[in-house]
Amino acid sequence: MTQRGEWLPSPLRGGVGGGGLPDDLPPTEKTPRPAASQPPSPRGGGLPGALTPYLAVFAGRFQLMLQYRAAAFAGFITQCWFGIIRILIFAAFYAGGSAHAPMTLSNAIAYTWLGQAFLAFLPWNADPDVTEMVRTGAVAYEQLRPVDTYAWWYARALAWSIARVLPRATLMAAFAVVLIPLVGLGEWGMPPPPNAAAAGLFAVSVMGMVLLSASITLVINIVMTAMLTDRGPSTLAAPIVNLFSGMVVPLAFFPDAARPWLRAQPFAGLVDIPFSIYFGGLSGWRAVGAIALQFGWTAALIVGGRIWLGRVMRRLVVQGG
Amino acid sequence: MGPLRLYGRYAAASIRAQFSYPGTLAMMIAGQFLVTVIEFIGVWALFRRFGQIGGWRLGDVALFYGLVSVTFSLADAATRGFDVFGSVFVKTGAFDRLLLRPRSTTLQLMGYELRLTRVGRLIQGVGVFAVGMALTGFQLTPAAMAILAFAIAGGVALFSGLLVMQATLSFWTVESLEAVNILTYGGEAAAEYPMNVYAAWFRDVLTFAVPIGCVTYLPMLAAMGRPDPLGAPGWVLPLAPAAGFLFLGIALFVWRFGLKRYASAGG
Numbered sequence: 001m002t003q004r005g006e007w008l009p010s011p012l013r014g015g016v017g018g019g020g021l022p023d024d025l026p027p028t029e030k031t032p033r034p035a036a037s038q039p040p041s042p043r044g045g046g047l048p049g050a051l052t053p054y055l056a057v058f059a060g061r062f063q064l065m066l067q068y069r070a071a072a073f074a075g076f077i078t079q080c081w082f083g084i085i086r087i088l089i090f091a092a093f094y095a096g097g098s099a100h101a102p103m104t105l106s107n108a109i110a111y112t113w114l115g116q117a118f119l120a121f122l123p124w125n126a127d128p129d130v131t132e133m134v135r136t137g138a139v140a141y142e143q144l145r146p147v148d149t150y151a152w153w154y155a156r157a158l159a160w161s162i163a164r165v166l167p168r169a170t171l172m173a174a175f176a177v178v179l180i181p182l183v184g185l186g187e188w189g190m191p192p193p194p195n196a197a198a199a200g201l202f203a204v205s206v207m208g209m210v211l212l213s214a215s216i217t218l219v220i221n222i223v224m225t226a227m228l229t230d231r232g233p234s235t236l237a238a239p240i241v242n243l244f245s246g247m248v249v250p251l252a253f254f255p256d257a258a259r260p261w262l263r264a265q266p267f268a269g270l271v272d273i274p275f276s277i278y279f280g281g282l283s284g285w286r287a288v289g290a291i292a293l294q295f296g297w298t299a300a301l302i303v304g305g306r307i308w309l310g311r312v313m314r315r316l317v318v319q320g321g
Numbered sequence: 322m323g324p325l326r327l328y329g330r331y332a333a334a335s336i337r338a339q340f341s342y343p344g345t346l347a348m349m350i351a352g353q354f355l356v357t358v359i360e361f362i363g364v365w366a367l368f369r370r371f372g373q374i375g376g377w378r379l380g381d382v383a384l385f386y387g388l389v390s391v392t393f394s395l396a397d398a399a400t401r402g403f404d405v406f407g408s409v410f411v412k413t414g415a416f417d418r419l420l421l422r423p424r425s426t427t428l429q430l431m432g433y434e435l436r437l438t439r440v441g442r443l444i445q446g447v448g449v450f451a452v453g454m455a456l457t458g459f460q461l462t463p464a465a466m467a468i469l470a471f472a473i474a475g476g477v478a479l480f481s482g483l484l485v486m487q488a489t490l491s492f493w494t495v496e497s498l499e500a501v502n503i504l505t506y507g508g509e510a511a512a513e514y515p516m517n518v519y520a521a522w523f524r525d526v527l528t529f530a531v532p533i534g535c536v537t538y539l540p541m542l543a544a545m546g547r548p549d550p551l552g553a554p555g556w557v558l559p560l561a562p563a564a565g566f567l568f569l570g571i572a573l574f575v576w577r578f579g580l581k582r583y584a585s586a587g588g
Binding site: 092093229 | 345348349351352355356358359360362363366367369370371372373374375496498499500502503506507510511514518519520523
């Protein structure tokens with residue numbers, strides 16, 4: 001099922017959940033130009049001084065995106081509904097016999113609610129601001145800023161995704177952790193992690209998920225900047241991300257022979273690794289290894305992406321006048 | 322010029338416009354196809370593990386899935402004008418111009434855009450349905466084809482009715498209400514599986530409140546020649562898609578009510 005049409009993000013409108021949820025992003029939003037656009041102090045900057053512009057762009061965009069409360073609420077309602085459909089379907093499959101199921105129904109329910117809560121972390125699109133810059137040619141100005149363009153865009157992508165997820169995940173937690181058990185449907189709510197170790201590893205893995213998601217958004221940004229259009233990359237990103245992250249169906253349900261390969265590819269770190277750690281499907285050293293893989297892919301994408309962006313920006317030819 | 326010919330002109334203009342960027346169009350269609358096909362790969366993976374759901378096998382579910390996917394892609398392609406009504410027409414005041422023209426507003430909104438990108442989902446739906454036919458041996462007899470055509474027409478009417486209601490709400494809310502997506506995209510997603518797999522309360526919503534089950538599940542049973550496992554009387558099954566037209570009729574009635582209340586929001 002697809003959530004969102006042009007929700008799909010744009011390709012899905014729908015989107016995942018359906019590949020097509022409605023896109024709730026504001027079409028454009030002006031970037032604040034706070035301290036960020038001032039060159040870092042040449043003397044006595046030190047590390048904190050060097051980080052100032054990136055923290056400023058993060059904070060500015062984070063606060064801005066939090067303003068879109070109606071979009072967050074609509075997203076929350078949509079995600080509750082899709083979560084309910086998915087859970088009812090899982091329940092019907094499990095009712096027919098679960099001898100070959102790789103996880104329990106309770107695990108699948110936890111996985112589904114987490115997937116809906118963190119849906120906005122999925123890197124389906126390029127950053128809409130950068131898309132607009134590429135469309136207008138303003139992307140060339142990015143080279144004039146006395147900051148590292150990769151780090152600048154990365155900070156923006158992080159703020160964008162975290163600010164969109166926070167209100168939705170909070171509402172979803174209130175719904176799945178508090179409200180559903182309160183009305184006496186506890187078995188359909190979100191179960192707690194089995195032990196403190198799982199909870200701790202999950203917290204670390206969520207951080208990995210956030211950093212990985214932003215690094216993939218940057219890859220889409222870079223491909224878009226190189227191609228001067230967002231159509232191709234955004235069209236292809238959504239189906240690949242949905243399938244290989246485990247959003248369509250947990251990766252454990254795919255044939256056993258494919259599982260080692262599926263867990264090793266980078267998109268698994270967006271959904272399957274953190275959520276499997278949550279319910280104990282990945283634990284102990286296997287969980288630690290999966291988290292290491294998550295951070296390893298993130299580091300590789302950041303290093304490779306930064307080199308690639310440098311090349312793209314040097315060869316950039318903008319249109320418009 | 323009659324309304325039908327006029328709609329033909331609208332559609333032809335929209336199609337020509339989209340073909341002026343053939344590469345982009347092809348890519349968007351391919352994207353729609355891929356996004357919806359991977360959803361079915363998920364269904365396949367679940368059936369490999371579980372074998373059946375509510376007594377249905379993969380081939381059976383593919384038939385239900387393909388039917389609703391075809392229906393929804395057609396409705397989604399044709400109703401763009403109602404979908405963006407709040408943000409594009411009410412908020413900007415552009416709707417005032419439609420009111421000045423000597424044609425019905427519903428015809429003009431239907432003519433707003435015929436979205437060819439939805440062909441991607443249409444291909445997926447037809448493909449999934451063909452998989453279902455191959456797996457189950459389902460035959461497209463003339464009777465089955467008549468029932469399915471009626472089901473598709475009723476389904477397009479139902480989804481269009483939902484979009485008309487969403488647009489009507491924009492008279493009051495100004496913005497397009499995204500929450501209606503839970504009934505359009507969400508309804509489509511729910512109808513991918515036969516209704517008997519769901520809990521009773523959810524099934525009742527999808528049969529009586531928003532009769533998606535009447536335009537997909539019940540007529541598909543009639544076409545397959547299978548009785549309803551939930552016990553709906555046999556004569557109801559092929560006639561159920563009429564509920565979609567009834568729903569559209571109610572939606573258009575509410576639309577006219579909203580239209581009377583409309584006071585321009587533009588500047």
